[in-house]
Amino acid sequence: MPNGTLKRILDVGCGKNKFPGAVGLDRNPATDADLLSDLNRVPYPFRDSSFDEIRAVHVVEHVEDVIRFMEEMHRLLRPSGRLYLVTPHYTDSGSYRDPTHRWHLNSFSFYYFTEPRDYGFYSPVRFREHRIEIRLLKLWRWLGLEWLVNRSRAFRKFWEHYLCYLVRGKEIHFWLDAIKPDTWVGQGLACPEDRRRAPAGNT
Amino acid sequence: MPRILDVGCGRGKYPGAIGIDRNPATDADVLCDWSRGYPFADSQFDEVRLVHVIEEVPDILATLAEVHRVCRPGARVVIVTPHYTDHSSYCSPTHRWHLSSFSLWFFSDKPRQYSYYAPANFRERRVTVTLLRLWRWLGVEFLVNHLRWFRRFWEYYLCFVIRGKYITFELEAVK
Numbered sequence: 001m002p003n004g005t006l007k008r009i010l011d012v013g014c015g016k017n018k019f020p021g022a023v024g025l026d027r028n029p030a031t032d033a034d035l036l037s038d039l040n041r042v043p044y045p046f047r048d049s050s051f052d053e054i055r056a057v058h059v060v061e062h063v064e065d066v067i068r069f070m071e072e073m074h075r076l077l078r079p080s081g082r083l084y085l086v087t088p089h090y091t092d093s094g095s096y097r098d099p100t101h102r103w104h105l106n107s108f109s110f111y112y113f114t115e116p117r118d119y120g121f122y123s124p125v126r127f128r129e130h131r132i133e134i135r136l137l138k139l140w141r142w143l144g145l146e147w148l149v150n151r152s153r154a155f156r157k158f159w160e161h162y163l164c165y166l167v168r169g170k171e172i173h174f175w176l177d178a179i180k181p182d183t184w185v186g187q188g189l190a191c192p193e194d195r196r197r198a199p200a201g202n203t
Numbered sequence: 204m205p206r207i208l209d210v211g212c213g214r215g216k217y218p219g220a221i222g223i224d225r226n227p228a229t230d231a232d233v234l235c236d237w238s239r240g241y242p243f244a245d246s247q248f249d250e251v252r253l254v255h256v257i258e259e260v261p262d263i264l265a266t267l268a269e270v271h272r273v274c275r276p277g278a279r280v281v282i283v284t285p286h287y288t289d290h291s292s293y294c295s296p297t298h299r300w301h302l303s304s305f306s307l308w309f310f311s312d313k314p315r316q317y318s319y320y321a322p323a324n325f326r327e328r329r330v331t332v333t334l335l336r337l338w339r340w341l342g343v344e345f346l347v348n349h350l351r352w353f354r355r356f357w358e359y360y361l362c363f364v365i366r367g368k369y370i371t372f373e374l375e376a377v378k
Contacts, residue, residue: 030319
């Protein structure tokens with residue numbers, strides 16, 4: 001992100017806690033949304049590569065089609081734009097408390113967008129895994145297990161396979177960067193002012 | 204005589220109730236697709252029962268709104284559904300939702316921070332969790348059902364080991 005330009009942030013499913021400075025998208029008029037749109041219907045009302053960052057906090061577990069949602073996130077992000085995604089771990093009671101949660105996910109749930117070896121044929125879009133963090137229930141955090149789980153990927157895998165029904169998770173935080181050709185920048189910004197703000201040399 | 208509606212009554216219709224189901228091989232009095240709405244006028248029933256139904260509907264919020272519509276003010280609503288740690292929650296491939304004993308909390312009058320989510324208003328009269336027999340014998344079920352904080356603790360820390368079976372929600376329609 002070059003200096004002196006405004007970072008364009010989209011808060012998808014912003015609810016009543018829209019991220020400061022972000023454009024809020026939600027389907028419920030009782031929220032802080034700037035734009036009302038049903039998140040199950042793509043495309044969302046923005047052009048390609050419109051955002052530097054997209055925040056989807058407790059959203060993906062509600063959408064009808066996770067793969068289509070991720071493809072839409074990829075379309076809206078500029079190359080290397082960052083998707084910040086938060087969702088309950090499937091062992092958290094919160095994953096089951098909300099009767100609109102369709103999907104119960106784990107920390108490897110977006111694997112085939114980042115390491116497409118086995119299931120890459122599900123979707124052509126690609127993200128780079130910047131960071132994944134697990135939050136555990138308070139007791140386990142105090143006992144240092146959260147630190148361990150987040151310290152190494154191997155231990156996180158061990159935790160997912162062997163421990164997580166006892167040492168239960170709470171939330172998973174994903175930071176994923178969109179992999180797409182640089183030539184996409186500047187072709188689809190939302191309005192002419194944005195075109196002026198677009199980083200020079202990237203188009 | 205109270206008017207009772209048994210939604211998705213199957214073959215075990217509640218005695219004295221009007222049964223609706225979409226399958227003609229059931230005890231239904233009225234055949235309709237209960238996932239879309241009920242063919243009754245507003246405020247008709249003193250009691251509405253959904254026994255092992257809401258885990259199959261396409262949209263729980265819309266279903267509860269429809270139940271609210273056909274309820275008289277103060278009507279009793281009984282909802283039974285598997286707990287998400289019970290194997291029966293995963294047995295049927297038609298189960299769309301895996302729920303906990305706090306899943307209908309949104310609709311009751313306490314946590315109104317989510318009222319924008321679910322406008323249908325119900326008062327929670329009682330929530331009962333049924334555990335597997337072993338845990339019932341050991342008295343855990345009694346604790347879960349008599350201490351709300353313990354039910355919460357059980358949901359967060361214990362229920363993948365001390366597994367639940369089904370949850371019975373008793374709500375009252377507020378309108």
